[in-house]
Amino acid sequence: MSTNGHDDTRLNGHGLTLAYDQRVISRDLGVSIPDNSFTVIVGPNACGKSTLLRALSRTLKPADGEVHLDGKAIGSYPAKEVARRLGLLPQSSVAPDGIGVADLVSRGRYPHQGFLRQWSAEDEAVVTDAMEATGVTDLADRSVDELSGGQRQRVWLAMVLAQQTPLLLLDEPTTYLDIAHQMDVLDLCADLHHNRGHTLVAVLHDLNHAARYATHLVVMKDGAIVAQGAPEDVVTAGLVEEVFGLPVRVVPDPETKTPMIVPVDRRPQRA
Amino acid sequence: MSDTLSKRPGPARSHAPHGTVPVRPLRGRLSFLARPRTLAVVLVLVLVSAFTLALSVSVGDYEVPLSAVPAAIFGYGEHLDVFFVQDTRLPRALTALGVGAALGVAGAVFQSLSRNALGSPDIIGFTSGAATGAVAAILAFGAGRLGVSLGAIAGGLITAAVVYLLAMKNGVQGYRLVLVGIGISAMLSSVRDYLMTRAELTDALGAQIWMIGSLNGRGWAEVAAVWIAFVLLGGVLFAYARRLRFMELGDDTARGLGVNTRSTQIVAFAAASALTGAAIAVAGPIGFVALAAPQLARRLTRSGGTTLVGAAAMGATLLVVADLVALRALAPTQLPVGVVTAVIGGTYLIWLLYTEWRGGRA
Numbered sequence: 239m240s241t242n243g244h245d246d247t248r249l250n251g252h253g254l255t256l257a258y259d260q261r262v263i264s265r266d267l268g269v270s271i272p273d274n275s276f277t278v279i280v281g282p283n284a285c286g287k288s289t290l291l292r293a294l295s296r297t298l299k300p301a302d303g304e305v306h307l308d309g310k311a312i313g314s315y316p317a318k319e320v321a322r323r324l325g326l327l328p329q330s331s332v333a334p335d336g337i338g339v340a341d342l343v344s345r346g347r348y349p350h351q352g353f354l355r356q357w358s359a360e361d362e363a364v365v366t367d368a369m370e371a372t373g374v375t376d377l378a379d380r381s382v383d384e385l386s387g388g389q390r391q392r393v394w395l396a397m398v399l400a401q402q403t404p405l406l407l408l409d410e411p412t413t414y415l416d417i418a419h420q421m422d423v424l425d426l427c428a429d430l431h432h433n434r435g436h437t438l439v440a441v442l443h444d445l446n447h448a449a450r451y452a453t454h455l456v457v458m459k460d461g462a463i464v465a466q467g468a469p470e471d472v473v474t475a476g477l478v479e480e481v482f483g484l485p486v487r488v489v490p491d492p493e494t495k496t497p498m499i500v501p502v503d504r505r506p507q508r509a
Numbered sequence: 510m511s512d513t514l515s516k517r518p519g520p521a522r523s524h525a526p527h528g529t530v531p532v533r534p535l536r537g538r539l540s541f542l543a544r545p546r547t548l549a550v551v552l553v554l555v556l557v558s559a560f561t562l563a564l565s566v567s568v569g570d571y572e573v574p575l576s577a578v579p580a581a582i583f584g585y586g587e588h589l590d591v592f593f594v595q596d597t598r599l600p601r602a603l604t605a606l607g608v609g610a611a612l613g614v615a616g617a618v619f620q621s622l623s624r625n626a627l628g629s630p631d632i633i634g635f636t637s638g639a640a641t642g643a644v645a646a647i648l649a650f651g652a653g654r655l656g657v658s659l660g661a662i663a664g665g666l667i668t669a670a671v672v673y674l675l676a677m678k679n680g681v682q683g684y685r686l687v688l689v690g691i692g693i694s695a696m697l698s699s700v701r702d703y704l705m706t707r708a709e710l711t712d713a714l715g716a717q718i719w720m721i722g723s724l725n726g727r728g729w730a731e732v733a734a735v736w737i738a739f740v741l742l743g744g745v746l747f748a749y750a751r752r753l754r755f756m757e758l759g760d761d762t763a764r765g766l767g768v769n770t771r772s773t774q775i776v777a778f779a780a781a782s783a784l785t786g787a788a789i790a791v792a793g794p795i796g797f798v799a800l801a802a803p804q805l806a807r808r809l810t811r812s813g814g815t816t817l818v819g820a821a822a823m824g825a826t827l828l829v830v831a832d833l834v835a836l837r838a839l840a841p842t843q844l845p846v847g848v849v850t851a852v853i854g855g856t857y858l859i860w861l862l863y864t865e866w867r868g869g870r871a
Contacts, residue, residue: 297761321767328761332624337813341526348755349767356751357531357542379527381813401766 245270245306248437249294249324249405253303256289256461262301263289264461271405271454276431276438278448281458282482287441288329288409290458294439295326295407307405321349324405325398329413333382339393340378343369346400368399371434372426388419395426406430408440412447420444424451445482449473449497457481473497528811547810547819554822558606558829565605565833566598570841596728604727604791605832605846606825607735609798611788613806613824614743616799617815618781621753622774623683629800630785633690636796637697638668639789644701644716648708657719658734658790665789668693669782722795722847724832731791738787743821745780750817753777757814795847797854798824798831804858827854 245252250270256263263286271277271294279287292298294305296312305312307323315323325346333342346368347361369375372392377385382393391411398406408427412420428451430436442448448455449469457465457472459481465472478486478499491498525531525542533540566582567573573581573590580586581594616629623633630636642664646652652660672693676686701720705713746753752773755763764770785799805827806819831849838844 292761295765297764316767317764317769318767321765326761326765328759328765330759331762332757332759334624334757334814336807336811338527341529341813344526345755345758345766348751354539356540357525357529357533358540359531359533359537361540362525362531398765 246309247271248273248308249306249439251293251300251303251305254290254293254300254305255302256286256293256298257301258289258298262461267303267461267463269294269456269463269466271437271439274431274435274437275454276428276452277440277454277456278452279439279441279456279458280443280445280448285458286461287458289461291407291409291439291441292328295324295328296320297326297328318349321401321403323403324407325401325403327394327398327406327408327411329409331394333390335383337382338378339374339380339382339385340365340369342382342393343374343396343400346397349401364402365396365400368396371399371430372396386419387415388422391415391419391423392426395423395430399430404435405437405439408438410441410443412442412444420447427451445473445478446491446498449499450491450494469496473499475499544810544812547812547816550806550809551818551822554819554826558822558826561826561829561833562602562606565602565829565836566594568833568837569593569598600728600732601724601726602829602832603732604735605724605829607732607739608724608788608792608795609802609825609828610821611735611739611743611784611824612795612798612828613802613820613822614739614746614817615781615785615788616824617803617806617817617820618746618753618777619799620803621757621815622777622781623686624757624759625683625687626804627687627800628683629803630782631794631796631800632694633686634668634672634693634697635665635690635782635785636789636794636799637694639665639786640720640794641697641701641704642667643719643789643793644704647716647719648704648712651712661790661793662783662786665786666782668697669778669786673778718845719793721845722789722793722850723845724792724835725843725845727791735787735791738784742780742784742787746777746784747817749773749777749780753817754814793845793847795828795850797850797858798827801854801858802827 247270252268254267255265256267267290269290279290281287289298293300296305307315307320312320344365347365350361369378372395374389374392374396377389382390385393411423415423424447427438427440431438452469455466455469455472456463457477464481465477473488475486475488478484485502486499487502488497488499528544528546530543530545531540532543563575563578567575567578571589571593573594577586577590578594581590582599584591584595619628619630619633620626622628639661643657643661646656646660650656672686672690676682676689705716752768755766755768756770756773760770802824803815803820806816806823810816810819828850831853832846835844835846835849
């Protein structure tokens with residue numbers, strides 16, 4: 239990956255300093271999201287992975303450096319124009335009380351709408367399609383409050399999908415879900431990547447999930463990127479120990495052959 | 510997933526959101542999403558408030574027959590009818606409508622921005638700030654009605670600015686707005702109490718009555734003031750209505766969808782604060798309308814989010830009904846309307862919350 243200005247990926251950032259008020263999270267960070275990849279950002283808690291995602295989605299303005307989207311500084315686009323190229327599912331989404339599923343999904347059309355064009359036939363077709371793709375069509379007339387966590391996350395994904403953006407950025411989409419719904423959401427992400435051609439960037443907590451689903455892995459520690467590349471090349475026992483401070487063995491996932499980490503047995507020895 | 514995918518591109522049922530009807534004039538070059546239920550609710554509220562307005566213009570020590578009211582409004586009919594209708598009762602009722610609509614819209618905007626049903630100007634301190642400004646004007650400067658209004662507006666806006674700045678950190682957080690507002694309210698109320706203890710008895714009594722909120726003796730000047738404020742500031746807020754609905758999804762989500770959250774926040778906050786200030790300047794700090802009207806409207810329209818038009822219509826209806834009750838409940842004694850709104854609005858809100866809790870929602 240180049241660190242100069244000649245980066246031709248659709249989404250990249252170089253020389254980024256990311257900070258909340260005075261608290262600096264990352265300094266001189268450079269990252270490129272390979273086009274058509276399913277990029278997953280991993281790292282320990284508070285390593286700055288969500289902060290990086292926020293900067294890539296222009297939710298956080300870098301204190302220094304610039305994120306580029308399709309060759310131009312992301313800050314130079316009108317807000318709606320960014321939202322037509324890049325969809326974001328943040329951690330902190332709130333569904334207003336009593337809002338219906340189709341109503342929430344239809345909110346994703348906002349960047350394509352205007353004062354005189356508030357609900358075109360195209361809007362309706364895209365929303366219908368987004369609900370099909372995420373398997374929430376049958377829930378369309380239900381209220382979001384009534385749904386389970388997994389269903390709700392599918393609805394939010396449908397909303398972002400209705401934005402029809404080539405790039406999708408997802409901040410910890412599997413948090414608070416049980417294992418079955420986590421896999422469900424990740425399968426859906428893989429489907430969006432593989433069958434619908436979206437470039438995905440997701441922050442994930444679980445390294446094994448990341449190694450299984452990512453085509454490109456970005457590993458962060460203390461605000462810096464310590465490794466990136468294909469999971470097979472990146473996930474090694476040495477790296478995991480360095481980044482997470484956890485001794486592990488890396489074995490091939492019996493299902494997918496992707497690297498899988500198994501923590502070293504540290505239980506007290508029984509006689 | 511694969512089974513839903515394999516179904517595409519089959520004949521999918523098209524999905525406009527539940528309870529909406531697409532309207533696409535000019536062969537789809539324009540497109541809107543109508544909400545029949547919201548339209549019906551607003552229509553009913555307009556009819557109810559119009560009827561109540563006619564009724565409150567008609568009744569009193571001097572009775573104007575309902576049938577004579579429409580003519581008298583436009584200056585025709587018996588001399589005394591016209592006098593009572595045009596010079597005293599109509600301006601009062603129109604003030605009630607305007608103040609109610611203004612409070613309803615402002616309350617809805619604050620609730621959207623704070624994502625909190627408690628984020629109304631009553632709770633987050635503006636009402637308290639305006640009241641303190643007005644009381645200071647009465648007690649410290651012996652101000653007349655205009656001075657009191659200016660004091661209320663100044664107090665309200667200063668408080669709004671202070672609350673906004675204190676609650677702001679990477680954008681305004683809803684709960685922080687409510688908590689800061691409650692703190693500021695408490696401080697302001699102690700300032701008022703202090704001013705009261707220093708005041709002459711008659712001044713203190715006047716200030717106390719003003720603080721309940723009243724429409725007694727309001728004339729055409731007040732009608733003009735509140736309706737001009739409503740048209741200008743309400744106009745700005747209606748233009749921001751769509752963006753405000755997105756603010757309810759959370760700052761990051763709204764921004765992800767292409768909403769300029771910062772400018773929306775500042776413009777809506779300023780306009781809603783000024784509108785609240787105008788309403789309070791005209792009628793005193795009438796409680797509960799701003800808190801209850803948006804919530805009631807939302808539940809009646811089942812719109813899944815705030816509706817500004819619904820909140821305006823509900824606020825106007827609430828206040829005009831409350832004013833009729835204030836006029837007639839203990840006639841010939843007139844109650845301040847603030848007493849009635851507190852009873853009506855508060856009771857209805859508690860009942861609503863109670864039924865929702867019982868129903869397992871909210």
